Amino acid sequence: MGRQAGCSKGKGGSMHFYKKDSNFYGGHGIVGAQVPLGCGLAFAQKYSKDETVTFALYGDGAANQGQLFEALNISALWDLPAILVCENNHYGMGTAEWRAAKSPAYYKRGDYVPGLKVDGMDAFAVKQACKFAKEHAMKNGPIILEMDTYRYHGHSMSDPGSTYRTRDEISGVRQERDPIERVRKLILSHDLATEKELKDIEKEVRKEVDDAIAQAKESPMPEPSELFTNVYAKGLGVESFGADRKEVRATLP
Amino acid sequence: MLAISRQRILGQCFQKIRPAVSELRSYSSAAKQITVREALNSSLDEEMSADPKVFLMGEEVGEYQGAYKITKGLLEKYGPERVLDTPITEAGFTGIGVGAAYYGLKPVVEFMTFNFSMQAIDHIINSAAKSNYMSAGQISVPIVFRGPNGAAAGVGAQHSQCYAAWYASCPGLKVLSPYNSEDARGLLKAAIRDPDPVVFLENELLYGESFPVSDEVLDSSFSLPIGKAKIEREGNDVTITAFSKMVGYALKAAEILEKDGINAEVINLRSIRPLDRSTINASVRKTNRLITVEEGFPQHGVGAEICSSVVEESFAYLDAPVERIAGADVPMPYAANLERMAVPQVEDIVRAAKRACYRSVPLAATA
Numbered sequence: 184m185g186r187q188a189g190c191s192k193g194k195g196g197s198m199h200f201y202k203k204d205s206n207f208y209g210g211h212g213i214v215g216a217q218v219p220l221g222c223g224l225a226f227a228q229k230y231s232k233d234e235t236v237t238f239a240l241y242g243d244g245a246a247n248q249g250q251l252f253e254a255l256n257i258s259a260l261w262d263l264p265a266i267l268v269c270e271n272n273h274y275g276m277g278t279a280e281w282r283a284a285k286s287p288a289y290y291k292r293g294d295y296v297p298g299l300k301v302d303g304m305d306a307f308a309v310k311q312a313c314k315f316a317k318e319h320a321m322k323n324g325p326i327i328l329e330m331d332t333y334r335y336h337g338h339s340m341s342d343p344g345s346t347y348r349t350r351d352e353i354s355g356v357r358q359e360r361d362p363i364e365r366v367r368k369l370i371l372s373h374d375l376a377t378e379k380e381l382k383d384i385e386k387e388v389r390k391e392v393d394d395a396i397a398q399a400k401e402s403p404m405p406e407p408s409e410l411f412t413n414v415y416a417k418g419l420g421v422e423s424f425g426a427d428r429k430e431v432r433a434t435l436p
Numbered sequence: 437m438l439a440i441s442r443q444r445i446l447g448q449c450f451q452k453i454r455p456a457v458s459e460l461r462s463y464s465s466a467a468k469q470i471t472v473r474e475a476l477n478s479s480l481d482e483e484m485s486a487d488p489k490v491f492l493m494g495e496e497v498g499e500y501q502g503a504y505k506i507t508k509g510l511l512e513k514y515g516p517e518r519v520l521d522t523p524i525t526e527a528g529f530t531g532i533g534v535g536a537a538y539y540g541l542k543p544v545v546e547f548m549t550f551n552f553s554m555q556a557i558d559h560i561i562n563s564a565a566k567s568n569y570m571s572a573g574q575i576s577v578p579i580v581f582r583g584p585n586g587a588a589a590g591v592g593a594q595h596s597q598c599y600a601a602w603y604a605s606c607p608g609l610k611v612l613s614p615y616n617s618e619d620a621r622g623l624l625k626a627a628i629r630d631p632d633p634v635v636f637l638e639n640e641l642l643y644g645e646s647f648p649v650s651d652e653v654l655d656s657s658f659s660l661p662i663g664k665a666k667i668e669r670e671g672n673d674v675t676i677t678a679f680s681k682m683v684g685y686a687l688k689a690a691e692i693l694e695k696d697g698i699n700a701e702v703i704n705l706r707s708i709r710p711l712d713r714s715t716i717n718a719s720v721r722k723t724n725r726l727i728t729v730e731e732g733f734p735q736h737g738v739g740a741e742i743c744s745s746v747v748e749e750s751f752a753y754l755d756a757p758v759e760r761i762a763g764a765d766v767p768m769p770y771a772a773n774l775e776r777m778a779v780p781q782v783e784d785i786v787r788a789a790k791r792a793c794y795r796s797v798p799l800a801a802t803a
Binding site for chain 2 (some may be wrong): 190191192193194195196199201202203208209211212213216218219220221222223226227228229231249250252253254255257260262376412413414415416417419421422423427429434
């Protein structure tokens, strides 16, 4: 929303969250670029002997990117603890999978790197797959997880999501494969909670989200001086300029 | 007593009447000479020794000892975990380097030449340069991208481009370009220690050249400030700015101009971004005339920015239009005679300086 209270203080953008202290290194705007970056994180984890792994997520659209294969090759050569997760929702923005990829078996694309295909709409399957992948990656190097999933909304804020598929398709998936619905049914059928208890949880969560949105909306836009902050980690006191440099200049701290 | 003091006075007199050296290099008492290659190699060695987070990555940097031998001996000394030979996949390994920098390591990524950096330029600009800003300071990128830039000799159009102007236009990057061995040591050390992404533009033809260095330069703690130009030669009549190999050409041009009574001030930019506008403007306010020299393509080049800066800040001090010497506005030709015409030569700088000093008839305006 471009507000001060945001995790990137209004400077990043609607898809650009970062929380380094929670090991979340960001949503990246260049499709596919995040995969080499993720492999780089895995490299650093191995270098630092941290005994941790990196999950690098990308979509079926990004799966065709050349740099993905370059990074995978290096990760396999150097045994990096990198887990590449292809979230296959069958559309790369507005282009259906069958129009973009000659081979839609993304989990097999690794060739010499093993891959698992997972029902991405089953939370437990996803959890088990990630656990398995983490153990594998720490011992043997990279692995690919293909999550078979679906996207209800459009690709981004400017895509309505309805020009390239039918509404029936969207509502069909929602009825039959919705992940939260599936867990709800399991909980009820195993008497782990009552309908009312689940409804209460839903109400609570909705309130939490609404409160967060309200808080975000109340947050002011960044101060004009923020235009010039964080250009560098170490600004060296150099000058930066606004559109009219005789009118707006700043010293970078 | 008298004898001793006379000796001392005589000694001082001898020092004063020693002929002034026309090229004011940074001589000091210990005039050891090292090549630019040795300067870069020793800097990498010292910085890797001082900080275990520094590692090297690139094509042929390890077992081959470096395509231009800049990384010679480092694999043997630091091992394959810290000196990594990569496949020929710039986009992939540069992205991996930037990701490692996100985590807090300090990669030094070598491009065999900066022409190949175009394969990885998305990671340099979008993944490295912009991250600190977009994350509001959470993710800084302490990475160095280094390698030879600009024309070599007879390598053709696809291997001869200068990228100074392209990278220096991007906020979030720092762009450095050393000339001599002192620059090479000081600027590379500063680049590796800097927490921001630095593009370090070397020059293949300078690798083998020797320059004198003082003990201070040879000390492992030596570094030069980023963003400060150096006045290589003081003068009063005309300012000549240059970087990398062109600094040598500018100094030679200054010697020739001296014989014609034109006293040129030569500025070695050292830092293309941040550009040391205050040193450049102070010099132009003194000399009132400016020649900018660069190897790269002229349009939207480094000289264009310097000219703009001077027009904005020191217009009233200019006694002549700013002159711009740059590479020819054509892809680099292969034939040796055409290549010579495509790269600035000393006589081009001399001619431009004379024009600025109204010592030659200006060319008639062409369409």
